[in-house]
Amino acid sequence: MKIGIIGSGNIGGSLGRLWAKAGHEVFFSSRHPEKLDSLARQAGNGAQAGTTDEAIAFADLIFEAVPFSATMTLPVDALAGKILITASNYYPKRDGDIEINAPSQSEALAKKLSSTAVVKAFNMMFAEEMEARANGETEEKLAIFYAGDNAEAKAVVAQLIEEAQFSPVDAGSLSNGIYFQNEAPLYAQRWSQAEAQQALDKVEA
Numbered sequence: 001m002k003i004g005i006i007g008s009g010n011i012g013g014s015l016g017r018l019w020a021k022a023g024h025e026v027f028f029s030s031r032h033p034e035k036l037d038s039l040a041r042q043a044g045n046g047a048q049a050g051t052t053d054e055a056i057a058f059a060d061l062i063f064e065a066v067p068f069s070a071t072m073t074l075p076v077d078a079l080a081g082k083i084l085i086t087a088s089n090y091y092p093k094r095d096g097d098i099e100i101n102a103p104s105q106s107e108a109l110a111k112k113l114s115s116t117a118v119v120k121a122f123n124m125m126f127a128e129e130m131e132a133r134a135n136g137e138t139e140e141k142l143a144i145f146y147a148g149d150n151a152e153a154k155a156v157v158a159q160l161i162e163e164a165q166f167s168p169v170d171a172g173s174l175s176n177g178i179y180f181q182n183e184a185p186l187y188a189q190r191w192s193q194a195e196a197q198q199a200l201d202k203v204e205a
């Protein structure tokens with residue numbers, strides 16, 4: 001699959017490496033693409049680097065891990081018809097005042113990107129865990145929640161979670177992203193798949 005990474009930092013850099021290793025065509029992007037050459041070389045499997053617009057044009061699936069303020073300015077038309085995994089979290093101190101205008105961060109984004117299949121995932125996991133897997137330092141299977149309203153897109157994302165060496169746990173519709181956005185009960189947890197499912201059942205009860 002052709003994957004475009006927007007924000008090739010702690011999270012995007014490690015996941016891009018894992019997905020390239022799993023055989024995907026990865027295109028890293030940033031506002032400073034000239035700084036991404038070594039990351040692309042390290043990722044291997046022909047990974048490329050360029051601008052955000054180039055990554056979006058290249059890919060069928062976009063993974064974003066930038067500050068939430070930048071997420072909310074992603075180009076609506078260019079992303080139409082694609083899958084977008086959103087991993088960003090909203091921190092007013094960092095991101096400034098943003099009118100969320102929806103019950104959850106992911107729904108606010110999906111409202112804006114109305115022709116894109118938005119799936120929330122990876123935002124609840126520590127960057128260090130992704131880096132450890134990209135570096136081959138651990139094989140521990142930790143759970144990652146994912147939520148979205150498009151079943152086909154969710155199946156693709158579940159597979160990508162597996163390929164990043166985590167265990168996918170389906171949290172249901174995008175509105176359930178509220179359970180694992182920052183400061184919510186399912187956020188920042190190192191759980192097995194069974195523990196995560198149990199915690200999800202409890203929060204939904």
Ligand SMILES: NC(=O)c1ccc[n+]([C@@H]2O[C@H](COP(=O)([O-])OP(=O)(O)OC[C@H]3O[C@@H](n4cnc5c(N)ncnc54)[C@H](OP(=O)(O)O)[C@@H]3O)[C@@H](O)[C@H]2O)c1
Nearest residue numbers: 007009010011030031032065066067070088089123126127
């Ligand atoms: N770190 C964690 O443990 C963790 C865990 C879960 C979720 N998150 C969330 O995931 C997102 C990324 O976190 P991260 O730790 O990977 O951050 P990071 O290492 O700082 O990477 C973010 C990337 O976004 C780009 N960026 C920064 N400001 C931008 C802007 N205003 N517009 C466009 N691009 C911008 C930067 O690249 P250029 O400057 O080269 O463009 C940077 O490499 C954040 O929303 C964070 O809250 C982080």
